[in-house]
Amino acid sequence: MRTPPLLLILMLAACPDTADDDNPGAKVGEFGVGVFRYRCTAPGDPLCLDGVSTAQDFPEALARGSQIDLEFSWQDDEDHRNEPLPELQSATSDRLRDDGARFTALEPGFVAVIAVTGNSQVVELVHFEIAEIDELRAVPSPVTDFPAPLAQLDLVTGEERALQGLVVDIHDVQLGGIIPYSWASEDPTVLEVVSGGSTGRVRVRAVISGATNLVLTQGERTLTLPVLVEPGDAFTTGDPTSDGSSDGSSGSSGSTTADTGTTDDTDSDTSGGSSGTSGGAL
Amino acid sequence: MNRLLPLFALLAAAACQPRYDGIELTLTSTPPVPVRISGTEIELPLGVAVAVDVEPQSSSRFNYYEDDPLELRSQDRAILRVEITEDPRIFVLVAVSPGETCVDIEVVGDDHGCIPATVLAKPN
Numbered sequence: 001m002r003t004p005p006l007l008l009i010l011m012l013a014a015c016p017d018t019a020d021d022d023n024p025g026a027k028v029g030e031f032g033v034g035v036f037r038y039r040c041t042a043p044g045d046p047l048c049l050d051g052v053s054t055a056q057d058f059p060e061a062l063a064r065g066s067q068i069d070l071e072f073s074w075q076d077d078e079d080h081r082n083e084p085l086p087e088l089q090s091a092t093s094d095r096l097r098d099d100g101a102r103f104t105a106l107e108p109g110f111v112a113v114i115a116v117t118g119n120s121q122v123v124e125l126v127h128f129e130i131a132e133i134d135e136l137r138a139v140p141s142p143v144t145d146f147p148a149p150l151a152q153l154d155l156v157t158g159e160e161r162a163l164q165g166l167v168v169d170i171h172d173v174q175l176g177g178i179i180p181y182s183w184a185s186e187d188p189t190v191l192e193v194v195s196g197g198s199t200g201r202v203r204v205r206a207v208i209s210g211a212t213n214l215v216l217t218q219g220e221r222t223l224t225l226p227v228l229v230e231p232g233d234a235f236t237t238g239d240p241t242s243d244g245s246s247d248g249s250s251g252s253s254g255s256t257t258a259d260t261g262t263t264d265d266t267d268s269d270t271s272g273g274s275s276g277t278s279g280g281a282l
Numbered sequence: 283m284n285r286l287l288p289l290f291a292l293l294a295a296a297a298c299q300p301r302y303d304g305i306e307l308t309l310t311s312t313p314p315v316p317v318r319i320s321g322t323e324i325e326l327p328l329g330v331a332v333a334v335d336v337e338p339q340s341s342s343r344f345n346y347y348e349d350d351p352l353e354l355r356s357q358d359r360a361i362l363r364v365e366i367t368e369d370p371r372i373f374v375l376v377a378v379s380p381g382e383t384c385v386d387i388e389v390v391g392d393d394h395g396c397i398p399a400t401v402l403a404k405p406n
Contacts (some may be wrong), residue, residue, distance in 0.1 A: 111329035123335075127331075
């Protein structure tokens with residue numbers, strides 16, 4: 001017997017609807033009445049796709065030293081119509097300093113954020129974990145669920161590639177939070193930074209045949225990616241006019257190699273680079 | 283005999299009231315690390331906040347009413363904050379900085395001592 005379409009529609013409409021289903025970026029509070037979302041405010045944030053206002057997935061942990069913009073909403077707007085949104089407060093400024101809706105993760109550990117109404121009632125609470133950054137990585141952009149870290153870039157002349165910088169903790173968990181990144185080519189005559197050099201997401205272009213390094217810097221950490229450019233007739237991967245957000249996984253003959261990259265916890269010499277070496281995402 | 287009637291009335295009224303016999307704290311939220319919450323001890327790691335349901339106990343056969351006024355107050359909010367919620371029997375304890383303090387208990391306007399509270403720098 002065929003299921004009538006109307007019946008199917010009714011069955012779908014009867015399914016429970018939660019914020020988690022609507023948006024995996026929603027972290028439901030422990031009282032179950034409010035939802036916290038990670039706002040995308042920094043260009044090139046690895047948790048955020050271009051043009052979206054909140055992250056697709058709420059981060060499991062925040063990077064120490066990072067900042068986060070939180071958005072609160074009620075699970076059921078009808079129950080709170082015309083009510084002002086509660087103020088979000090950190091449990092302790094020793095660990096998570098709050099400045100309005102922006103929080104700065106200061107030290108590792110768990111920390112609560114409470115939502116407080118104008119009459120001083122706590123209406124919701126949530127806990128976040130803050131973790132030390134263990135490793136800086138470069139991965140193809142856009143980021144997939146389990147991105148393999150790049151260790152080398154093989155390109156052909158004229159080819160463009162979008163890359164994403166991100167940080168993980170000691171358990172290999174990608175950390176959230178706004179942190180400054182910068183990218184620099186040690187030899188811009190071979191590889192040039194097209195856009196996003198001072199954000200987490202960069203677009204580079206192979207100019208002429210040769211070898212150089214692409215250096216990703218995050219705070220005191222640096223990651224040096226060897227780059228080899230060979231002659232070829234490449235087509236551009238992704239939209240060259242975008243801010244390094246298009247798919248960099250394809251190319252005529254270029255390839256990427258994982259797991260042999262060089263990371264360094266100290267500042268490296270990027271004096272040979274010419275673009276995108278200053279500033280941060282903040 | 284008639285002079286003693288008001289006294290009898292007072293005694294009878296007192297006998298029909300709950301007699302404070304401690305307080306019971308029940309955790310109603312799910313902290314990410316272990317905490318110790320009871321009517322005689324509060325121990326939270328720094329940064330953690332928990333919701334607790336507070337129930338005054340009575341040793342008489344008359345229990346407290348749900349709407350009997352109940353207040354918990356931290357003696358040092360720089361160490362531990364005690365915040366109210368929409369439910370007058372549910373409070374949120376917030377571990378602000380490492381140290382020791384005490385949470386005062388007031389039930390139906392009467393003080394009933396305090397619960398020792400410790401905020402740990404790290405989870406146990």
